[in-house]
Amino acid sequence: MNPATHMKYITVFCGSSEGGINSYMQQAYATGKAIAARGYGLVYGGAHVGLMGAVADGALDGGTEAIGIIPTFLNKKELAHPRLTETHVVSTMHERKTMMFERCDAIIALPGGFGTMEELFEVLTWAQLNLHQKPIGLLNINGYYDALITFIDQMAENKFLKPEYKHMLLVDSDIEKLLGKMEHYVPQVNDKWFETAK
Template sequence: MKICVYLGSREGNDPRFVEATEALGRAIASRGWGLVYGGARNGLMGRLADACLAGGGEVIGVIPEHLVQREVSHPSVTRLIRVDSMHERKAAMAAHADAFVALPGGIGTLEELFEIWTWRYLALHAKPLGVLNTADFYTPLLTFLDTTVEHGFLDRRTRETLIADEQIESLLDRLARVHAEAAL
């Protein structure tokens, strides 16, 4: 199984973000799974790739040419896919992934998460997706999403397709379970 992870090109200001990111990279590798991510070596992105690689995991980075210098492409990934645009980046990441996880990040992370979730809602894929809610980073967003359900803008079943968990292993277990069920 390959997990696409959306996360920051910065490290943030809480050391728990780095700790959880590195732990996720190690967990993906220890399960014999692969990582698909944005291809950078800086910020949480680089920490994730380094941890997965150190654990013997396969790491596929996807980066658009215009970000090769800005995000500084990772020189040691198993495979670096260079694309022309952000649209191609997201499509390539989705094509190579069996499931999606969002870690702390900024507007790019949120945009990627919401786009892949929208694609699932539109039945363009049936792959599981989730957020690792490290240090309650995603709690305000999850509360907002529950509010959209309460106000009739989001169906409860659609809301439930976004898996949220504070624990890495249980999040990965839940994603694997949904992935297996979708394959039936």
């Protein structure tokens, strides 16, 4: 069964900052709206600030569910979004990531910092290890991820990553096109991740 054909909830990883140009916030909001327009629910980190707040606003304004998962120490700083369908307060960042993963059928990463990178690469690693087959998308707004995509190519060129594993990360600069790729994603059969890259 292709898990992408049964997508109901999409987890979005993204920054709690607004970024250096307005288009990051605009595209985060558009991402939330696009998720809603296709009938999906949003799962995300629960904050009202930065790109996180914008994607939640877009989803809510589009009429869909927005489920926030926020750790206690951030909730105490009054960073939780006040309009969410559900808010889950958890004890640790690890619990937050686990719940965000378990509650979704697909994942999209928008621009962000260390936290977004860590979340993205963890779910990619789990896919490589065949622990899940959920589509993973990267929204490359304004070329933000160009250098990362080049670095992933370098991983493969230096034989630290099998070339076919690059295709586990679906990339586009347009959210509608990215969602289309995710909806048609066919997971590769992968039970030999530990063999040397050729």
